[in-house]
Every structure is written in C-alpha cells, then in structure tokens.
Amino acid sequence: MLKPLLLAALIGAAGYAVDQFGYQRAANLYAGKLATADATHSRALLRLTEQRLAEQATAQAEYQRLNQLAHQVGVELLQSRAELATTQRQLKQRIPHVTHSDGPRFTGLGPDSLRLYRQFLGYSAADLAADLPPADTGNAGEATAPASAAAGLPPDDLLKHAADYGAWCQQLDQQLNSYISLHQQAPGV
Template identity: 30%
Template sequence: MYRRQVLTWLAVGVAIAAVSGLLGGGVLGYRYASNQGEAALAGLQRDHAVASTEASRRALVRYQAETELGGKLAQAVIDQRVQIATLQQQLKRRIPHVTTVYQPTPGAVPVALPRVVLTRGFLRDWNRGFGLPTDDTTTATGRAAPAGTDALAADSWLLGDDLLDSGASLADVLQHAQDYGAWCQRQAVQRDKLIDLAQGHE
C-alpha cells in the first residue's frame, strides 16, 4: 500500500513536472516568437523608412531638375521672342524703303515705284490663304450669295468685284507678311521648347 502511494505520488509529480515543463516551454516559446516578431517588424519599419526617405530624395532631385529645365526653357522662349520682336522692328523700318522706290539698273538713281494695283480678288485670296475672314457676300452676277453658301462655289469662282482696286499697297502686304511671319516664329519657338520639356521628362 505504501509502495502504491509512493508510485502514485511519483506519477503525479512526473505529470506535474511535465505539465510545468510544457507550460514553461510554451511561455518561453511565446516570448521568443514575440521577440522575433517584434524584431522583424522593427526591421521592416526601418527598411520602409529608408526606402521612403530615398524615394523622397529622388523625387526632390527630379523636381529640382525639372524646375531648372522649365526655367531655362521659359527664359529661352523669352529671349527668342525678344530677338523676333527686334527683327520685326528692323524689317518694319525697311518697308517704305523697299516698297516706294527701285533702281531700274544696278547703280542707277532710285526712282518712284509705279503704283501696284492689288485687286479685291487678290486681297480676298490672300486672306483666304491665311485662313482669315473675307467679305465674300456677292457672286459674279452681283447678287448676294444664298445663306450658308460658299461664295467660291456659288455661280462661279469669280466674284463681281474681284478685279476692282482693293486700295491695299505693297507696304500693306509686306507688313502683313512680316506680322504673320513673326507669329509663326513665336509658335515654332513655343513648340520646340515644349518638345524639349517633354523630352526632359522622359
């Protein structure tokens, strides 16, 4: 009987020790896993912070480069517009010189240019060629063109007053060509700088 009790107590003690060992191991295992998890999380947070800082640095560098490029291109547009305006002023000063007199032969004394008659048809076609509005309201017969009808297609391609003097001079035509040329040059400068800016972003 005594021996049975000892064995029973011994079995109970072994069971308690086993349970205690399991509980202790479980607690230690939990703490170990928890510490490992916290360390891994801290590592991820550090990596994320480093990556975020690097991404911000790269974005700032790119922003500064694009801002600098934009500033340079804007200044180039301004400089070229000034050059275009200066050229236009020089050309406009030459208009009277090249539209009022001419030399019949090299070295001859300049004489007055004969008046060049620019017809209304010439002026209409000139404006139409530049996409400008015209006063095409009559047909070749002198009747008003029907509403919504292209005057060129109505009755004939000739208008009733096509051959009348428009009153425009060579100087007017040359000034218009210079103004339009300056506009074209400004558009080309802007186009080229926008292309440069787009290529700078790539």
C-alpha cells in the same frame, strides 16, 4: 501505508513540476518565436519605409530637375521673343525705305519690298539671295496714275501685314522648338 501515499504524492508533485516546466518551456518558446516574428516584421517595415523615402527623394530630385529645365526653357523663350520683337521692329523701320527705293514703277511689291516681305516671314539672307532674280524694271507695269481702292493693297500695307504675320509665325515656331527641346531633355516623362 503512508509510504505509498507519500510516494504517490511525490510522483504527482514531480509530474506537476514537469508539466509546469513543459508549459513554461512552451510559453518561452512561443514568446521567442513571437519576438522573432515581430523583429522580422519591424525590419521589413523599416526596409519598406526606407525604400519609399528613397523613391520619394528620387522623385523630388527629378521634379526639381524638370522644374529647373522648364524654367530655363521659359527664359530662353522669353529671350528669343524679345530678340524677335527687336528684329521685327528693325525690319518695320525699313518699310518706307524699300517702298521708296522700289519706286512707282511697280504696281505691287518690288524686289526690295519682296526681300523685306520674306525677311518678315523668317527667311534667311541666303534664302533671299538665292530665290530672287535681279529686278527687271523694263517689264514692270506702269503705275503713273494712283491706284483706286479696288486695285489692291499698297506695298507698305502688305509689308506691315507680313511683319505682323511673320512675327506670329516665328513665335509659334519658337514655342514649338522650345517644347520639343524640353521634351527631348526630359526623357521618360
């Protein structure tokens, strides 16, 4: 009787050992799968982090490029404004000379004054020469008597106005050209 009991105990112990081995094996298998999933997830997060850092570095480089480009355009705009101011100052110094050379034979702007007027507005020398015929003083109105205040503005006042208005227009034109240049040099923004 002891033998069957011993045999039953041995079978039970063997079954328990096999059962424990199965549980241990399942636990090890689960731990392996969990470690694999964790490693896969960590690699995916690392790739995503590296991708985001690369995108950020690219965006930072593009920001610096555009910032330098905007700075360059700003410097060019300031230089062109300074050149424009110098040109306008030089042209304004010619006002007394051209009104004197036109003389009193013109009741408004004479040919020299008109050329200067157009220069104030930014026309090139080639445009000025092509568009203005030579002066015909024989058809000019007589201006022997001084004009009344109601007769209009004297030529030097008209020229001073043209200088101010021309400078303003040319500054706007230069700004527009600078912004267009900036936009063309920074595509996709």
